[in-house]
Amino acid sequence: MIVAEQKPLEDIIRMVRPYKKVLLLGCGTCTTVCNAGGETEVAFLHDALRMAEARAGDGRREYSEATLKRQCDPEFLEHLTERVEGVDAVVSLACGTGVQALAERFADLPVFPGVNTSFIGMAVEWGVWDERCAACGDCRLEDTGGICPITRCTKGILNGPCAGPKKGHCEVSPDMECAWILIYRRLERLGQLERMRRYYPPRNFRPISRPRRIVGKAGLEARGSHGDVTA
Amino acid sequence: MNTVAVRARRTPLSEHTIMPPCQVACPLHMDIREYVDLAAQGRLMEAMQVIRSGNPFPSICAYICAHPCEEACRRGQVDKPVAIRALKRFALEFGGDRMIEVEAETTRSERVAVVGSGPAGLACAYYLRKLGYPVTVFEAHSEVGGMLRVGIPRYRLPREVLDVEITRLTKMGVEIRTGTRVVSLDLVFDLGYRAVFLTVGAHQSLRMGIEGEDGAGVVDGATLLRELNLGLTPALGERVAVVGGGNVAMDAARSAVRLGVPQVSVLYRRTRAEMPADPREVEQALEEGIEFQYLVAPVRVRTREGRPEVTCVRMELGEPDQSGRRRPVPIAGSEFTERYDTLVTAIGQAPQVPDDFHVRIGRGSTIQVDPVTLSTNRAGVFAGGDAVTGPSTVVEALAAGRTAAGRIDDYLNHRYPLAPSDSEEEWMGDLRPETVATIRTTGRLEPPVLSREERTAGFAPVELAYDCQTATNEARRCLRCGLGAAIVAPDRCASCLTCVRVCPYHVPYADAEGAIHIPFDQCQACGICVGECPAGVIALRKAGELGQVDEELDHVLGSATRVTSKPMIVGFCCQYGVYGTGTLAGLWRGLKAGVWIVPVRCVTKVETGHLLRAFEMGAEGVFVAGCGEQCARENTGHWMRQRVAKVKRVLAQLGLQPERLEAFMWGENTHDPTEVLDEFAARVGGFYLDSVLLQEVKR
Amino acid sequence: MATSLLEEKLLSGEFVVTTEIGPPKGADVSGVIHHVDLLKDMVDAINVTDHQSSVMRYPSLGACLLIKERGGEPVLQITCRDRNRLALQAEVLFAYSRGIQNILCLTGDSVDVGDHKDAKPVFDLDSVQLLRMIRTMESGVDMAGNQLAGAPKCCIGASVHPEADFMEAQLVKFDKKVEAGAQFFQTQGVFDLAAFRRFMQYASQFDVKILAGFIVLSSAGMARYMNSSVPGITVPQELIDELAAVEKGKGLAKGVEIAARFIRTIREEGLCHGVHIMAVGNESVVPELLAAAELVGVHR
Structure with missing residues (x-):
């Protein structure tokens, strides 16, 4: 799941300042789940913006709210065509993908990010999300006991811990456990410590030369329009 | 200013509470x-x-x-x-x-007779009267109320209470004829009544069927209570035994104590666990010094010197009978004999319906009726109450009276009587x-x-x-069964598990397909998940709960914004408990102008948007006050503080002091609300003054 | 034929003494020159730290050149924090071309602990991979397998922390470093001799030289700061108390005394092959420490 957090209010206020009619657009998938951009957060942002304007004695903007199932798929964006009529700008509470999908679909409409897209992660408990995957495109979790050192080690090193951990926690974030100590313990438990003793050659960064694309379909010639999403 | 925005965005939910x-x-x-x-x-x-x-x-x-x-x-x-x-x-x-006072107007011409002024009859009269019928109640005794009057002792039901209800009924226009025994239903119809409701009660005590039962010093419970309640003072002597384990037996025994009888015993053939009497009555009887002899049944009464000598046999419990209670079985050779001054029999009562009524009688001398319509074998004659069911409870009788009124109305309007549908699809x-x-x-x-x-x-x-x-x-101990939360738009539910994680009762769960369920019969309707759901798709089943805070806030802000002299402080205060009874609001209204209380039904229903709106509308300070230690759950304060913290962050980002917003849980972080709130008001007043000065300087 | 003077000394079986200097924050290298001149004849080699604690400074390579110019034996510290594999390889080529052959291969501290917290942490390689990178280059090819016109030849070392939080995992990494070709190890600051002895019991099975690292404490405050802020370091409470007991201004002298005591013990017990002295900003006290540790004249 993509995890994001809402941008500071002042940033959003600054973005919408020149506009009169602003649509606050939530996303019903990832950012709903991480409490950053679902219907409830859209409403909260709306309330906060109205309050900010009331306190500042600022000229009133007209805000409207909507939440799509997903902003990152063109088909869902079609449902917005009527909603954005007369709208001067959109603040998207989707991840960066959603913001860009909107910008691609509505060429004349300014689109602003309302959240900072942070990472791919999971909720470890209510209201706490931890990063778990760096989307490096070269997964080696099979060698590290299912614990990703690239994501969870602050240095992303591959051959064991640095000398920094204190009390099992990372030198940088004392809240986070040292990934390599976790890996050691887990491999020990699984009787697979030899996987850690093995030398890991330097990472292959080629999969993350940007922009990335995955082509899942076979390179057949399309018949009709169903072959391409954006055709 | 769009104040309905907050309400409108939630999925509207029609009332779909479940009957608790x-x-x-x-x-x-x-x-x-x-x-x-x-x-x-x-x-x-x-x-x-x-x-x-x-x-x-x-x-x-x-x-x-x-x-x-x-x-x-x-x-x-x-x-x-x-x-x-x-x-x-x-x-x-x-x-x-x-x-x-209950108003009733005569809109119908058909007169209805009610025979018997017990709870069933009076209830029927009440509802018929509300339907606009002229009603006459015929009562054989000199006083109105049936068993309420002649059966139930005054220490359980004060006569003033009964009188108030009866007066209310007569003021509605119900005619009550006491001392009027109906002997023939034909006669009633001849008098012009179009329908009759028979509710003659079950006043006839059952006989024990043993030797000497009619001897001197033996009296039945119903008779004893009737005499007592109609103003006589029966002489019971020094030693009284009451046979039976029901409420009438308790009433008789406890009345005897109140008549000054020093030694009262209850003889019951099973054990305390099987006693049909209300356990609290039994408890109080014990407190009053009444002796209970269990597993004992009289087999013979002899009269010696004008006093009953009672021979009893000891029992043991055998196999369960039809009622599910274990059947008492005599123990051979365990007989013993005791002498009493009075023996009261209270082993049950049955109706006594005059043959001249020509209604069909069934088991236990009760009137046979169609259970749906309460109609008897005679057209226009309905029956209910103990006369139909045998001795039962007041509330059953009232319900029968209400049903009869509806059925008589159906009858007089030639409507097809539909049985009320008891939907069991969502049984708790x-x-x-x-x-x-x-x-x-x-x-x-x-x-x-x-x-x-x-x-x-x-x-x-x-x-x-x-x-x-x-x-x-x-x-506050009520669990609010059936008011719980429901996912009202499952298609928009992101299965984010927030509800699963925040529920203090661990009620919501995700199934193997990833769909979230909130079992209605486990939910305690605390409302925490409703406020936390990021998709806004959970609502409480009671429609009114949803907009309550918005409505109250609108109301308060509507009044408050017209007053401009003082810095405005808005407090969302739990309406439950000690502070909910108005104490806090009263305290504050007297204390400080400019403080506006928004009563909320638990602070978990106060959402971040409400807090922001108060500030938006010009509040200089906002506080949320929960009932603290009195709360039905322990983590209410936690969720309230979570939301307060979130809004504080927004305030800080807007250059407003986060200290303008506070959360209080009385009893948790403070003991004297007045002091704490005074301090808060002073602090907010300071901020207000600073901002006013700043504006002056800017000018 | 040894690659460098340091390697020669390491192979000689004599007790090795190295130290290190932190380059300046700025282009004024007079301090470095002063310290190099002061120390170059008293120790076997001088390390130069590579943006220690992720604080941006004059480069290690530049200071190593100065040491070389002034007749000292430099140890170039290279971390993986700031350079990708292209830059790392180029660094090695340059160092070798200028006679700098001792290289200490480190992963490097996280940028979050330094003074440019917004910087991009590179960590294209880790320390093990860096060691192997140099060994690969020595074979005449770069990491991508391309022929090098002129291969470097180095004496490479690595670090190990005998008092690390979770030794089992540290030792796995130590093994990997040995396997990758590390010839010598400089340990992190040793404060607990018992822990160091346990480590040496393990490390002595390998054909590598271990130099015990000693940090010269200057006050109880510094010790506490290191405990809270320096990754991996834990100064025991007894030492903090010992430092706290002396009067103000005498902390550094006490720190020198403590370090000297440790060094003497290590040498007496023959625990390891040498010491590495980290004076962290107080490089001028190193001669005094060497005297107190009875190491004057021990060097070449």
Whole structure:
């Protein structure tokens, strides 16, 4: 799941300042789940913006709210065509993908990010999300006991811990456990410590030369329009 | 300014609450959950109105209802049932029930006769009258009320209470003819009545069927109570034995104590566990010094020197009988003999219906009726109450009376009588043990009773009314069954598991397909998930709960924004508990102008948007005050503080001091609300002054 | 034929003494020159730290050149924090071309602990991979397998922390470093001799030289700061108390005394092959420490 957090209010206020009619657009998938951009957060942002304007004695903007199932798929964006009529700008509470999908679909409409897209992660408990995957495109979790050192080690090193951990926690974030100590313990438990003793050659960064694309379909010639999403 | 925005964005939910077990169990299906909730908020007049709308004579039930609702109450699965009957009495007495008048207008020409003025008859008369019919009640005795008058002792039901209800009924235009025994229904019809409701009760005591039963010093319970209640003072002597284990036996025994009999015994052929009498009655009887002899049955009475000499046999419990109770079996050779001054038999009663009524009689001398229409074999003749069911409870009789009124109305209008559909599709099951384990236990608070000495000195009512605080606390024990949260737009649910994680009762769960479910019969309707759901797709089943805070806030802001002299402070205060009864609001109104209280039904219903809106509308300070230690759950304060913290972050980002917003849980972080709030008001006043000065400087 | 003077000394079996200097924050290298001149004849080699604690400074390579110019034996510290594999390889080529052959291969501290917290942490390689990178280059090819016109030849070392939080995992990494070709190890600051002895019991099985690292404490405050802020370091309470007991201004002298005591013990017990002295900003006290540790004249 993509995890994001809402941008500071002042940033959003600054973005919408020149506009009169602003649509606050939530996303019903990832950012709903991480409490950053679902219907409830859209409403909260709306309330906060109205309050900010009331306190500042600022000229009133007209805000409207909507939440799509997903902003990152063109088909869902079609449902917005009527909603954005007369709208001067959109603040998207989707991840960066959603913001860009909107910008691609509505060429004349300014689109602003309302959240900072942070990472791919999971909720470890209510209201706490931890990063778990760096989307490096070269997964080696099979060698590290299912614990990703690239994501969870602050240095992303591959051959064991640095000398920094204190009390099992990372030198940088004392809240986070040292990934390599976790890996050691887990491999020990699984009787697979030899996987850690093995030398890991330097990472292959080629999969993350940007922009990335995955082509899942076979390179057949399309018949009709169903072959391409954006055709 | 679009104040409805907050309301509108939530998926509107039509009322789809589920009938709670208490209401299902109540023969009148009273909206118990609602009036208990109102009582918990100290809204006693409204509670009283809810009670009145579901019960023709609620003050009678408030004293003597057998409260099947309490047996069904699921709070009993946690600790003990909510004291519903006592709360009803509290709400009625403090809500001003005595002052209520019921209006009725005659819109119909068909006259209806009610034979018998017991609870069934009076209830039928009440509802027929409300339907606009002219009604006459015929009562054989000199006084109105049937068993309420001649059966139930005054210490359980004060006569003033009964009189108030009867006066109310006569003021509605019901004609009551006492001392008028109906001997023939033909005659009633000849008098011009178009329908008759027979409710002659079950006043005939059953005979024990043993030798010497009619001898001197042997009296039946119904007769004894009737004499007593009609003003006679029966001479019972020094030693009295009462045979039987039901409420009449208890009434007889306890009345004997009040008549000054020093030694009263109850002889019962099974054990205390099988006694049909209300356990609290038995308990009080024991307190009053009544001796209980279990597994004992009289087999013979001889009269010696004008006094009964009773031979009893000891019993043991055998196999269960039809009633599910274990059948008592005599132990051979265990006979023993005791001498008493009076032997009272109270082993049951049956109706006695005159043959001249020509209605079909069934088992136990009861009148046979169609259970749906309550109609007898004679056209236009309906029957209900103990005369149909055999001895039963007041609330059953009231329900029968209400049904009869409806059926008679159907009959007179030639309508097809439809049986009420008892939908069982969403029946409340038991609480799961996991749910029970998470519910804060609070002991049941009983209303005070007179001391044993005060009780036995006369016929004063044993039970007293609650005081406000005890009643409020008791009412708060209600689990609000069937009001719970529901996912109203499953298609928009992101299965984010927030509800699963925030529920204090661990009720919501995700199935293998990833869909989220909130079992309606486990949910405690705390509302935390409703506020936290990031997709905004959870709502409480009771429509009114949703917009309540918005409505109250609109109302307060509407008034407050017209007053501009003082810095405005808005406080969202829990309406339940001690502070909910208006104490806090009263305190503050007297103390500080500019403080506006928004009453909320639990602070978990205050959402971040509400707090922001108060600031948006010009509040200089906002606080949320929960009921703290009195709360039904322990983590209410946690969720309130989570939301407050979130709004504080926004305030800080907007250059407003986060200290303008505070959360209080009385009893958790403070002991003296006045002091704490004074300090808060002073702080907010300081901020206000600073901002005013700053504006001046800017100019 | 040894690659460098340091390697020669390491192979000689004599007790090795190295130290290190932190380059300046700025282009004024007079301080470095002063310290190099002061120390170059008293020790076997001088390390130069590579943006220690992720604080941006004059480069290690530049200071190493100065040491070389002034007749000292430099140890170039290279971390993986700031350079990708292209830059790392280029660094090695340059160092070798200028006679700098001792290289200490480190992963490097996280940028979050330094003074440019917003910087991009590179960590294209880790320390093990860096060691192997140099060994690969020595074979005449770069990491991508391309032929090098002129291969470097180095004496490479690595670090190990005998008092690390979770030794099992540290030792796995130590093994990997040995396997990758590390010839010598400089340990992190040793404060607990018992822990160091346990480590040496393990490390002595390998054909590598271990130089015990000693940090010269200057006050109880510094010790506490290191405990809270320096990754991996834990100064025991007894030492903090010992430092706290002396009067103000005498802390550094006490720190020198403590370090000297440790060094003497290590040498007496023959625990390891040498010491590495980290004076962290107080490089001028190193001669005094060497005297107190009875190491004057021990060097070449």
